[in-house]
Amino acid sequence: MLSLLGGLLVPVVAVAAVLCFATALDSLDSGRAEEDLRQLEETLRRGCVACYAAEGVYPPDIDYLKEHYGLQVDEERYTVRYSAFAENLMPDITVLEIGP
Numbered sequence: 001m002l003s004l005l006g007g008l009l010v011p012v013v014a015v016a017a018v019l020c021f022a023t024a025l026d027s028l029d030s031g032r033a034e035e036d037l038r039q040l041e042e043t044l045r046r047g048c049v050a051c052y053a054a055e056g057v058y059p060p061d062i063d064y065l066k067e068h069y070g071l072q073v074d075e076e077r078y079t080v081r082y083s084a085f086a087e088n089l090m091p092d093i094t095v096l097e098i099g100p
Contacts, residue, residue, distance in 0.1 A: 009094060013033060033097065041095045047071050057087035 022025050047065045062082045065071040073080055081094040 037095055037097055041074065041093060043071070044080065044093050058084060058089065058091055060084055065069070
């Protein structure tokens with residue numbers, strides 16, 4: 001009986017270790033995706049502030065930032081909602097990841 005339990009214990013421990021490893025990798029990917037999203041939003045905000053500092057107005061749209069400030073957005077991965085209210089008010093910026 002004891003040898004039977006010992007024989008089952010090794011595969012059970014191995015399966016548990018693989019599941020823990022898979023869960024850790026999934027968590028790591030999720031954390032990286034959230035960080036990429038946060039960095040893109042921060043880059044957009046910094047571009048807006050740089051434009052305001054250099055030109056005295058916030059950019060009218062994302063295309064202006066792309067054309068004049070070299071901003072690059074992976075449009076297959078992210079969608080950006082950019083809403084400019086007035087030239088002297090920081091635009092509302094929302095970045096969303098496009099689902100798989």
